[in-house]
Amino acid sequence: MRLSGHAPGEKHAIFDSLAPCDVARLSAAAQTCDLASGDTLIEEGEDLDRVFIVETGALKLRKSTRDGRQQIFAFAFAGDLIGRPFACKFRHGAYALGPSRLLAFPAAEFDRLTRQNPVFLASIARLAFADLDACRRLSVLLGRKHADEKVASFFVELARWQGQTSALRSGRRLSIALPMSRQDMADFLGLTIETVSRQVSAMKDAGMIEFPGRCRVTILDPMAVLETAG
Amino acid sequence: MRLSGHAPGEKHAIFDSLAPCDVARLSAAAQTCDLASGDTLIEEGEDLDRVFIVETGALKLRKSTRDGRQQIFAFAFAGDLIGRPFACKFRHGAYALGPSRLLAFPAAEFDRLTRQNPVFLASIARLAFADLDACRRLSVLLGRKHADEKVASFFVELARWQGQTSALRSGRRLSIALPMSRQDMADFLGLTIETVSRQVSAMKDAGMIEFPGRCRVTILDPMAVLETAG
DNA sequence: CGATCCATTGAGGCGTATCAAGGGCTGTGG
DNA sequence: CCACAGCCCTTGATACGCCTCAATGGATCG
Known part of the structure; x- marks a missing residue:
């Protein structure tokens, strides 16, 4: 997967701000992760020690109540980020809708980049705000x-x-x-x-x-x- | 209102990363904004030309459907931020629950800080992630x-x-x-x-x-x- | 070609909305 | 200090939308 050289509109343009040496370092640390339909990528409450980029396929992001009722609040498609900096636990599960391939990066490496590269951090913040807007639209849908x-x-x-x-x-x-x-x-x-x-x-x-x-x-x-x- | 010198746990510790000159510049640009109970701070769709910090009181943040059904997705209390960088419109209204006082900063000034101060930007990103977690909890509540x-x-x-x-x-x-x-x-x-x-x-x-x-x-x-x- | 899983359709019940009336603060003015 | 007005809030009766339970239909895969 290309980590840089994307058009500005493309989702994983988040990596475009990285210096060549950072791209190399990330690529070296990255692992490919293949999932079959229905497979679990992460469970709710799991340690957030890796972050993922969806390469192909699609996943659902879901939270559950104690008695098993489930609420999906987002789907992740190619280019979407699963995980975040500044966190230690996943507050939701992630499950493949169909055969999917992801790239996994160590969270420590990802955190380091957010600390060292403000443009990269800004991209992450933009993603967070976009996710927030989507979740607020969902709130109106669910509530009203x-x-x-x-x-x-x-x-x-x-x-x-x-x-x-x-x-x-x-x-x-x-x-x-x-x-x-x-x-x-x-x-x-x-x-x-x-x-x-x-x-x-x-x-x-x-x-x-x-x-x-x-x-x-x-x-x-x-x-x-x-x-x-x- | 103090813009710096807060304990790490305090909400508007977001300003603590600012250099003294930035604090001075922000303070000079800040305007106090007093609201009575029920007053509108911003309407849905308004230009995001200012960001606000709640000093005293409380507000509701609300979106509406075309036919007037309303969904509140958050309340803002002392220390909370209303507004964000990288945006041009408010996607929600903000209304005072009771007598409230806010500090208003020009959005341009706020954006400049996020660009020039990575630690400040990181604080804003943390707020966005916290808001996102809260909104996802709300989704489970509303849906299930x-x-x-x-x-x-x-x-x-x-x-x-x-x-x-x-x-x-x-x-x-x-x-x-x-x-x-x-x-x-x-x-x-x-x-x-x-x-x-x-x-x-x-x-x-x-x-x-x-x-x-x-x-x-x-x-x-x-x-x-x-x-x-x- | 059959088994299995997922989707569709139907009947009935439950939970929340709607419509309507009454109660009790709170603040104001006599 | 009390009386009154206005606004929330509470409570009740009924209606309706979605859930639950149940059975059928249809696609996909071995």
């Missing part, structure tokens, strides 16, 4: 939206995660990868799998979406989806 | 907890906001300021005011809490509250 709005919002977010927001807003039909199960959608939206299924069927019947295959969704009427999302 | 668990969790968070977490976990009775209305609690918990009122009454009847006055709550049985919070 109805099931139909939640499911429509899910497809809007799905487009965003894959850099398709402007394509969606253009109003033209749009096909997007859907690597997560109905259960994952339910755990993200604070619903049950049955309610998600019913709402998805309703949107299908309304001609807003269709499913060319299990792992793909086509937004037939982006404007209607955006409108329903609220 | 029942009304009774939500209200109990609210009192746990209330203690946390006021630095009383360890006092709460000690198990001894504890009196905390409650500057927000039932409506604010409802808007934070994703409930209606009536449901909040019913759950609060149930906790009162169960001997878990009591109200010495409208703006104060006494946790009579911290262990029961923590247990109910889940």
Whole structure:
């Protein structure tokens, strides 16, 4: 995986501020980590001794209550960072949605970079603020939206995660990868799998979406989806 | 307000990394901002041309849907930062819960400090990560907890906001300021005011809490509250 | 081709929202 | 100091949306 030389828009442009010697040092310390569908990358409460960059595939980030109810608050796609500096424990689990490959860096090495390279630190801070904005949007969804709005919002977010927001807003039909199960959608939206299924069927019947295959969704009427999302 | 010389634990220790000349420059640019109960500090979508530090009082941070449903995702107390670097718009409104005093700094000045002082930037990043953790806890609450668990969790968070977490976990009775209305609690918990009122009454009847006055709550049985919070 | 897992659909119940009325602070003015 | 007004807050009755439980349907993989 390239650690530098990315376009400014690309997600892991975070490494572009690094000096060549730091890139070399990081690359030397990096380990590749392959996961199969459903595999656990980290469990809630595990020591944060490594940070990860998703290279291919997708993961879900999830917290649980003591009695096993689960809430997904984010999905991680290629280029996304899992882990952070200044922390000693993961406060959430991370699980592969499908076959995925990640790069793992020692947290100590990562922390050193944040301390020595302010531009790198600024990139990390920007990521944190972006994650915060996403989580606050999720709060509005979870606290104040109805099931139909939640499911429509899910497809809007799905487009965003894959850099398709402007394509969606253009109003033209749009096909997007859907690597997560109905259960994952339910755990993200604070619903049950049955309610998600019913709402998805309703949107299908309304001609807003269709499913060319299990792992793909086509937004037939982006404007209607955006409108329903609220 | 002192901008430096704080104990490491204090919230606005973020300014402690600043050189004396930067403190002087910030102080010179700072304006005091007094709000009465219910006043608007900023509206959703407003230009982020200033950042604020809460000096006294408390505020609610809130997002709304187009049709007026509201979700509070955080409260800001003395020492808390409202605003951020690297941004051009507020994505939320901020409203005073009671008489409050804030310090306002030009965003440009604030941004300059983050660029020139890596230790200051690191403090801001730590704040962002702390806010992110809080918002993720809120996601679990909103998506997966029942009304009774939500209200109990609210009192746990209330203690946390006021630095009383360890006092709460000690198990001894504890009196905390409650500057927000039932409506604010409802808007934070994703409930209606009536449901909040019913759950609060149930906790009162169960001997878990009591109200010495409208703006104060006494946790009579911290262990029961923590247990109910889940 | 069958087994398995995931998704869909249906029936019924529960929890929270909604609608409506009454209670009790709190602050103000007589 | 008391009376009154206004605003929160509380409590009750009912409705509705989502959850739960149950069975069927359909895709994927051995």
